[in-house]
Amino acid sequence: MKIKQLSIFLENKRGRLYEALSALAKEGINIRALSIADTSEFGILRLIVTEPEKAKEILEKNEFTVKIANVIAMAVADKPGGLAEALKYLYDANINIEYIYAFVEKSGEKAVVVLRTENLDKTISLLQQKDIKLLSWDDVLAL
Amino acid sequence: MEFWNQELETLESQKLRQLQFERLKKTILRVYQKVPHYRAKFQEAKVKPSDIKHLEDINKLPFTTKEDLYVDYPFGLVTLPVEKLIRLHTSSGTTGKPKAIFFSKKDINNSADIIARCLVMTGAQRGDILQNSMTYGLFTGAFVMHYGAEKVGILVIPAGPGNTERQITLMKDFGTTVLHITPSYALYVASVILDKGIDPRKDLKLKRAYLGAEPYSEETRKKIENMLGIEIYNCYGLTEMNGPGVGFECKYKAGLHIWEDNFLMEVINPESGEPVKDGEIGELVLTTLNREAMPLIRYRTRDLTRIIPEPCKCGRTHRRISRILGRSDDMFIVKGVNIFPQQIEQVLMSIKGVAQNYQIILESYDEMTVKVEIDKELFDGKIERLIKMKEEIIDKIRSATMVKPKVELLEPGTLPISEGKAKRVIDNRTI
Numbered sequence: 001m002k003i004k005q006l007s008i009f010l011e012n013k014r015g016r017l018y019e020a021l022s023a024l025a026k027e028g029i030n031i032r033a034l035s036i037a038d039t040s041e042f043g044i045l046r047l048i049v050t051e052p053e054k055a056k057e058i059l060e061k062n063e064f065t066v067k068i069a070n071v072i073a074m075a076v077a078d079k080p081g082g083l084a085e086a087l088k089y090l091y092d093a094n095i096n097i098e099y100i101y102a103f104v105e106k107s108g109e110k111a112v113v114v115l116r117t118e119n120l121d122k123t124i125s126l127l128q129q130k131d132i133k134l135l136s137w138d139d140v141l142a143l
Numbered sequence: 144m145e146f147w148n149q150e151l152e153t154l155e156s157q158k159l160r161q162l163q164f165e166r167l168k169k170t171i172l173r174v175y176q177k178v179p180h181y182r183a184k185f186q187e188a189k190v191k192p193s194d195i196k197h198l199e200d201i202n203k204l205p206f207t208t209k210e211d212l213y214v215d216y217p218f219g220l221v222t223l224p225v226e227k228l229i230r231l232h233t234s235s236g237t238t239g240k241p242k243a244i245f246f247s248k249k250d251i252n253n254s255a256d257i258i259a260r261c262l263v264m265t266g267a268q269r270g271d272i273l274q275n276s277m278t279y280g281l282f283t284g285a286f287v288m289h290y291g292a293e294k295v296g297i298l299v300i301p302a303g304p305g306n307t308e309r310q311i312t313l314m315k316d317f318g319t320t321v322l323h324i325t326p327s328y329a330l331y332v333a334s335v336i337l338d339k340g341i342d343p344r345k346d347l348k349l350k351r352a353y354l355g356a357e358p359y360s361e362e363t364r365k366k367i368e369n370m371l372g373i374e375i376y377n378c379y380g381l382t383e384m385n386g387p388g389v390g391f392e393c394k395y396k397a398g399l400h401i402w403e404d405n406f407l408m409e410v411i412n413p414e415s416g417e418p419v420k421d422g423e424i425g426e427l428v429l430t431t432l433n434r435e436a437m438p439l440i441r442y443r444t445r446d447l448t449r450i451i452p453e454p455c456k457c458g459r460t461h462r463r464i465s466r467i468l469g470r471s472d473d474m475f476i477v478k479g480v481n482i483f484p485q486q487i488e489q490v491l492m493s494i495k496g497v498a499q500n501y502q503i504i505l506e507s508y509d510e511m512t513v514k515v516e517i518d519k520e521l522f523d524g525k526i527e528r529l530i531k532m533k534e535e536i537i538d539k540i541r542s543a544t545m546v547k548p549k550v551e552l553l554e555p556g557t558l559p560i561s562e563g564k565a566k567r568v569i570d571n572r573t574i
């Protein structure tokens with residue numbers, strides 16, 4: 001139930017984000033989810049893409065520093081409180097969230113969020129117990 | 144045999160200082176009486192030999208710089224008539240003319256004796272075979288080592304540099320156990336040896352190598368040591384001071400012993416000329432204490448190092464310096480504080496997650512920006528770690544230099560690649 005995410009180091013200089021995204025677009029890589037964590041001078045671009053290994057290669061060829069990390073994609077009801085409910089389970093189980101961001105596309109009537117916690121295995125089994133839908137890699141590709 | 148000259152090498156500090164002072168007085172008197180240029184310099188500084196009453200009084204004396212070596216060129220600083228000189232060596236100068244250094248028979252003999260101490264200090268002895276791959280020529284490097292090794296009773300192969308095939312054949316045929324070589328050539332020879340499928344640990348008898356004449360890092364030392372399965376000892380010298388052997392590492396490889404009965408060392412702030420505190424980085428200044436043909440007083444080496452005041456485990460009382468950290472011309476000033484790029488470099492080397500490449504940008508007199516590349520291999524995608532790392536760099540540079548820098552983390556490969564002397568400091572200040 002883990003899916004692969006790219007983390008890319010970005011200097012906050014003009015055009016670097018554009019360069020990363022256009023390098024991927026040129027090679028037909030689709031972006032399913034994106035987020036940027038940044039400080040005033042540098043940031044990290046996080047991407048869920050259709051072909052993570054190939055995307056990493058393309059980015060490295062363009063001199064980006066890239067790391068592939070595992071994350072969870074979870075589907076929550078697209079209504080007020082939908083996400084909060086899921087997060088409360090983690091909170092009660094004392095699992096810290098490192099970051100969270102949303103997919104562009106929905107899965108049916110549900111919104112999809114990317115989640116990274118300090119303990120992915122524990123998070124997965126907990127959410128599955130609570131009947132929260134986690135997306136497999138095939139689910140992600142089908143979005 | 145552990146010592147070549149145990150008595151002098153382990154001379155009690157107090158007695159060593161006394162010996163230094165006696166030799167200093169003699170040296171000063173000699174140049175004052177025999178070298179018009181020194182006499183004029185002393186008079187200009189309003190100091191006479193009799194004003195030097197303690198070792199510390201040395202700072203009343205004027206410095207000798209490279210420029211002084213060109214005054215009354217070429218014999219201007221020589222204290223003996225030509226018929227007493229037996230050797231000339233030169234060192235390439237930046238201004239066209241080479242710097243010429245003259246030696247008497249006693250001087251040559253003495254520099255060989257110093258090298259003998261160095262060799263024995265690293266465990267070399269009779270029965271060893273030394274392949275001397277430095278240049279035999281105007282440069283002092285090869286000759287002094289050659290004589291010193293012969294003195295110990297080591298078999299010397301005067302290979303000279305170059306012709307790598309032959310170097311390797313010599314090693315194989317004669318069972319070379321010791322190499323004297325430049326670091327860049329050592330790295331090359333080692334890679335050729337491995338490329339040929341020779342296993343240096345089995346097929347060769349190499350035990351140790353002396354690397355000097357050009358700066359190299361601790362990483363380079365380890366790399367060559369691992370490639371060849373040998374111990375590498377750092378050696379320091381300059382033609383103006385007899386060549387190699389001024390400073391040499393003992394078997395503990397923790398800094399270079401300076402032979403203080405032969406050289407009086409000071410480490411100064413290159414800007415003010417004042418001594419720095421023991422242990423702080425500054426420019427190495429050397430006075431010859433045992434040279435007759437061409438004594439030099441307070442010679443500015445332009446080399447940056449620091450004194451290691453703690454006694455060495457080997458029992459030698461002669462103090463050590465750190466490996467040469469760079470050139471004093473690299474110093475710059477921010478907020479009125481003298482800073483060397485090497486201080487920044489040392490901080491960066493101590494931090495995990497940054498690459499070795501860096502640049503210091505100066506836009507004004509009260510701010511410096513340090514640009515560092517993150518280490519591709521250690522990038523883990525976590526922004527918190529990068530923020531923490533950046534704060535650590537700022538803190539450590541501030542405590543090393545007293546100036547709080549701005550730090551920018553860059554993508555790997557952003558900064559120009561360092562080839563030998565990389566341009567580390569970009570000074571855009573106009574006034």
Ligand SMILES: [Zn+2]
Nearest residue numbers: 393455456457
């Ligand atoms: Zn020692």
